[in-house]
Amino acid sequence: xxxxxxxxxxxxxxxxxxxxxxxxxxxxxxxxxxxxxxxxxxxxxxxxxxxxxxxxxxxxxxxxxxxxxxxxxxxxxxxxxxxxxxxxxxxxxxxxxxxxxxxxxxxxxxxxxxxxxxxxxxxxxxxxxxxxxxxxxxxxxxxxxxxxxxxxxxx
Amino acid sequence: xxxxxxxxxxxxxxxxxxxxxxxxxxxxxxxxxxxxxxxxxxxxxxxxxxxxxxxxxxxxxxxxxxxxxxxxxxxxxxxxxxxxxxxxxxxxxxxxxxxxxxxxxxxxxxxxxxxxxxxxxxxxxxxxxxxxxxxxxxxxxxxxxxxxxxxxxxxxxxxxxxxxxxxxxxxxxxxxxxxxxxxxxxxxxxxxxxxxxxxxxxxxxxxxxxxxxxxxxxxxxxxxxxxxxxxxxxxxxxxxxxxxxxxxxxxxxxxxxxxxxxxxxxxxxxxxxxxxxxxxxxxxxxxxxxxxxxxxxxxxxxxxxxxxxxxxxxxxxxxxxxxxxxxxxxxxxxxxxxxxxxxxxxxxxxxxxxxxxxxxxxxxxxxxxxxxxxxxxxxxxxxxxxxxxxxxxxxxxxxxxxxxxxxxxxxxxxxxxxxxxxxxxxxxxxxxxxxxxxxxxxxxxxxxxxxxxxxxxxxxxxxxxxxxxxxxxxxxxxxxxxxxxxxxxxxxxxxxxxxxxxxxxxxxxxxxxxxxxxxxxxxxxxxxxxxxxxxxxxxxxxxxxxxxxxxxxxxxxxxxxxxxxxxxxxxxxxxxxxxxxxxxxxxxxxxxxxxxxxxxxxxxxxxxxxxxxxxxxxxxxxxxxxxxxxxxxxxxxxxxxxxxxxxxxxxxxxxxxxxxxxxxxxxxxxxxxxxxxxxxxxxxxxxxxxxxxxxxxxxxxxxxxxxxxxxxxxxxxxxxxxxxxxxxxxxxxxxxxxxxxxxxxxxxxxxxxxxxxxxxxxxxxxxxxxxxxxxxxxxxx
Numbered sequence: 034x035x036x037x038x039x040x041x042x043x044x045x046x047x048x049x050x051x052x053x054x055x056x057x058x059x060x061x062x063x064x065x066x067x068x069x070x071x072x073x074x075x076x077x078x079x080x081x082x083x084x085x086x087x088x089x090x091x092x093x094x095x096x097x098x099x100x101x102x103x104x105x106x107x108x109x110x111x112x113x114x115x116x117x118x119x120x121x122x123x124x125x126x127x128x129x130x131x132x133x134x135x136x137x138x139x140x141x142x143x144x145x146x147x148x149x150x151x152x153x154x155x156x157x158x159x160x161x162x163x164x165x166x167x168x169x170x171x172x173x174x175x176x177x178x179x180x181x182x183x184x185x186x187x188x
Numbered sequence: 189x190x191x192x193x194x195x196x197x198x199x200x201x202x203x204x205x206x207x208x209x210x211x212x213x214x215x216x217x218x219x220x221x222x223x224x225x226x227x228x229x230x231x232x233x234x235x236x237x238x239x240x241x242x243x244x245x246x247x248x249x250x251x252x253x254x255x256x257x258x259x260x261x262x263x264x265x266x267x268x269x270x271x272x273x274x275x276x277x278x279x280x281x282x283x284x285x286x287x288x289x290x291x292x293x294x295x296x297x298x299x300x301x302x303x304x305x306x307x308x309x310x311x312x313x314x315x316x317x318x319x320x321x322x323x324x325x326x327x328x329x330x331x332x333x334x335x336x337x338x339x340x341x342x343x344x345x346x347x348x349x350x351x352x353x354x355x356x357x358x359x360x361x362x363x364x365x366x367x368x369x370x371x372x373x374x375x376x377x378x379x380x381x382x383x384x385x386x387x388x389x390x391x392x393x394x395x396x397x398x399x400x401x402x403x404x405x406x407x408x409x410x411x412x413x414x415x416x417x418x419x420x421x422x423x424x425x426x427x428x429x430x431x432x433x434x435x436x437x438x439x440x441x442x443x444x445x446x447x448x449x450x451x452x453x454x455x456x457x458x459x460x461x462x463x464x465x466x467x468x469x470x471x472x473x474x475x476x477x478x479x480x481x482x483x484x485x486x487x488x489x490x491x492x493x494x495x496x497x498x499x500x501x502x503x504x505x506x507x508x509x510x511x512x513x514x515x516x517x518x519x520x521x522x523x524x525x526x527x528x529x530x531x532x533x534x535x536x537x538x539x540x541x542x543x544x545x546x547x548x549x550x551x552x553x554x555x556x557x558x559x560x561x562x563x564x565x566x567x568x569x570x571x572x573x574x575x576x577x578x579x580x581x582x583x584x585x586x587x588x589x590x591x592x593x594x595x596x597x598x599x600x601x602x603x604x605x606x607x608x609x610x611x612x613x614x615x616x617x618x619x620x621x622x623x624x625x626x627x628x629x630x631x632x633x634x635x636x637x638x639x640x641x642x643x644x645x646x647x648x649x650x651x652x653x654x655x656x657x658x659x660x661x662x663x664x665x666x667x668x669x670x671x672x673x674x675x676x677x678x679x680x681x682x683x684x685x686x687x688x689x690x691x692x693x694x695x696x697x698x699x700x701x702x703x704x705x706x707x708x709x710x711x712x713x714x715x716x717x718x719x720x721x722x723x724x725x726x727x728x729x730x731x732x733x734x735x736x737x738x739x740x741x742x743x744x745x746x747x748x749x750x751x752x753x754x755x756x757x758x759x760x761x762x763x764x765x766x767x768x769x770x771x772x773x774x775x776x777x778x779x780x781x782x783x784x785x786x787x788x789x790x791x792x793x794x795x796x797x798x799x800x801x802x803x804x805x806x807x808x809x810x811x812x813x814x815x816x817x818x819x820x821x822x823x824x825x826x827x828x829x830x831x832x833x834x835x836x837x838x839x840x841x842x843x844x845x846x847x848x849x850x851x852x853x854x855x856x857x858x859x860x861x862x863x864x865x866x867x868x869x870x871x872x873x874x875x876x877x878x879x880x881x882x883x884x885x886x887x888x889x890x891x892x893x894x895x896x897x898x899x900x901x902x903x904x905x906x907x908x909x910x911x912x913x914x915x916x917x918x919x920x921x922x923x924x925x926x927x928x929x930x931x932x933x934x935x936x937x938x939x940x941x942x943x944x945x946x947x948x949x950x951x952x953x954x955x956x957x958x959x960x961x962x963x964x965x966x967x968x969x
Contacts, residue, residue, distance in 0.1 A: 034452065051452070054472045062427075062471055067419045068412030072544050072592075073624040077897040080544060108412035121410040128402055128863055131871055132271030132593030133409035134544045139905060140410065163906030166897065168543040169271050169593045170874035171867065172909045 042110030052098035068108030079138030079165035089145035131169030243305035252327035257375030266306025273864030285328025298588035308565035312926020391920035400863035417589035429478035435488025506690035521653035525644025544592030562591025568668030597742030634744025649767030653727035661737030722781035757937030817941025830930035843958030876935035
């Protein structure tokens with residue numbers, strides 16, 4: 034165990050954990066955040082995605098000590114119920130979910146991509162989302178929401 | 189159409205006879221505050237005690253509807269939200285029947301302290317169960333009728349001269365004369381049986397139900413605020429992990445607890461017969477300890493060769509045989525036919541493979557248990573987890589909390605038992621979330637099938653006989669009531685799966701039952717002197733042989749119906765091609781059911797169907813070829829009607845299939861929420877496409893080898909998503925039917941038929957992998 038300093042959604046935290054603990058466990062267990070989720074623990078599905086230094090990373094396979102001190106953003110950190118981020122708003126407006134378990138991975142992956150590629154084509158968005166799963170297959174609505182958010186964010 | 193009770197409603201009624209709850213003893217509004225994963229919620233639970241001896245009787249209005257003195261309305265239902273949108277639709281229903289805006293209604297879903305026993309939320313049964321003439325809808329109508337009668341007495345005006353709006357009943361000619369629901373009922377219970385004759389509102393009068401109200405959970409989901417069962421946190425809660433047998437049928441020889449004794453955070457190693465688990469302070473510690481724990485297992489029992497699996501199934505004995513229909517003249521008619529067409533279809537075991545691995549939280553203290561579970565059946569879980577724990581059922585409180593979408597019997601029930609066993613062992617609340625591999629190997633797989641089809645055609649190309657014979661292995665099923673051994677954790681602690689009882693030959697059918705869609709849509713379905721089917725072909729036989737499975741099996745979205753319909757709708761296409769008929773016209777020629785014909789016509793029209801025989805003339809045998817295919821279903825005969833047109837590209841060099849466009853038409857009676865319905869049709873079509881193109885359980889001689897997303901192939905978000913168009917046929921004067929499993933049932937055949945149209949190659953085995961596509965192309969000759 035060792036004390037590790039984390040900066041999550043702009044707030045500083047110190048946690049006393051095994052440095053090899055995946056970041057996801059710290060976020061959802063120690064900090065009780067509900068955005069990032071355990072889907073596979075193997076970095077294969079995207080449910081655990083958070084943004085670190087502008088990159089979408091899979092927090093289930095990221096040891097917590099490797100992101101000590103870095104700015105970590107979770108789904109909770111990009112917008113709120115009162116002031117959702119444009120991509121969150123697009124998902125709400127499009128009703129883009131069924132069970133909703135994958136929504137974190139879809140939104141966070143898309144956000145990191147659109148931030149860097151505001152004028153991405155449909156094919157580029159598809160490529161960016163090629164490692165993210167939704168087992169309810171709400172794909173049509175989700176892709177529509179991402180495109181809509183992209184247009185909004187590019188303004 | 190005849191009004192029918194759904195099987196789970198019948199089951200709930202039967203159970204009610206044995207375990208009638210004493211909740212009617214209490215009266216007046218009581219406010220129950222209870223902690224739900226840290227969030228304290230207040231519920232106006234007028235007339236309901238929290239006793240758990242049995243379920244609230246479904247024939248009483250108070251079991252479904254409560255109105256507090258302040259006018260707050262609470263609806264109670266045994267059908268829960270799995271992502272399919274039924275929670276919102278039920279909320280709309282209660283608001284509609286009681287003529288109030290939705291914000292006046294609170295809903296309680298699936299909690300054994302409060303809600304009626306409606307069996308499981310599954311099988312497209314929620315819409316028919318709660319939106320017709322029993323249960324929630326009829327309780328709402330009865331409540332409104334009772335309130336109108338109370339108002340009539342109080343205001344001295346006949347009920348016909350009153351109108352209800354926003355929870356206030358007023359005299360139409362003098363709206364100043366009025367009374368609120370709260371005043372009329374005075375905070376008391378209704379004390380009233382559900383009146384089957386109480387008039388429900390006609391869909392033409394609806395102002396809330398039938399409207400595309402957006403999903404109320406969407407903002408919380410999109411902003412990371414929504415509480416899944418995975419997010420439930422109780423004071424003092426510990427974390428568990430299970431150690432599953434490494435091979436099918438392996439049993440525990442010994443467990444070396446000292447192998448994890450010095451690991452940080454480990455609280456206890458738990459062994460109960462063949463169940464092994466670890467409890468630790470933190471989830472990461474529990475995972476590491478579970479991986480390090482030294483367990484010696486016997487070898488597994490051995491598995492049938494995957495390569496010869498379907499031949500093994502076909503020849504397996506003993507069998508349990510089911511005859512769905514038999515006109516007794518099929519062999520004779522086939523002998524007389526101008527042409528006989530035969531084909532065999534194959535469907536693999538498939539997985540629910542939920543996005544999030546299953547999770548549950550249990551708090552077992554002494555002789556009482558509180559369990560937060562994503563189970564589809566809280567009352568079954570209540571009964572069977574009591575058996576697992578050796579507690580009285582009335583001391584086990586099961587609260588549904590949403591999990592990752594399940595699509596049927598995923599590992600939700602297994603992980604609930606896991607958490608309960610581990611919590612009992614340590615006397616503290618325990619949360620268990622499975623690993624990906626445990627999720628993929630702890631569930632009950634969707635059934636594999638081998639299906640032989642034979643049809644006789646006359647000289648004019650009409651179908652004169654259809655013979656269906658299929659084989660499907662089974663083991664276990666949904667747990668309960670009384671059968672915890674139907675899933676893995678139950679058997680690990682010593683319970684048996686429900687018995688496999690051989691029976692051959694099958695007894696003759698006594699009533700037409702097409703709940704499995706084992707009878708093709710194009711035959712008459714004549715049993716007991718009446719035609720129960722949707723088609724015209726009089727010579728018919730459908731025989732199923734169940735065999736014993738090596739793997740647990742259970743309902744996977746559209747169980748049996750999907751496998752049978754893939755087969756029938758592909759084979760129908762083969763017959764149309766044989767006689768050079770247009771696949772749409774040939775279907776309509778053999779259908780007698782107007783609603784099924786209507787969805788076929790609607791899908792064809794919306795798709796601008798290119799009417800001609802398949803395959804498409806002039807397509808090249810190399811490069812990319814395009815084609816279109818159609819398929820349809822009368823789900824369970826009368827529980828939903830849908831047709832689907834798929835347009836595909838076949839990349840003949842690589843064997844890759846790209847679906848470019850899907851048009852799906854659907855009739856589920858009166859539509860309760862068109863946006864929710866479209867969401868289901870779209871998701872079902874794409875999930876069915878993923879199952880058709882890539883999903884298959886694999887194994888070696890000891891164990892399942894499809895254990896993650898690299899070995900079990902789900903189409904990711906970024907694949908080329910086809911354009912999907914939905915055509916909704918609203919039928920306000922019909923009964924409400926299911927709608928969650930129609931599009932998934934028909935998409936595989938539509939794609940297979942489109943591949944045939946494009947190339948002349950017929951795919952008869954799911955999934956349509958590039959290798960199988962290339963093999964079929966090569967077999968064209």
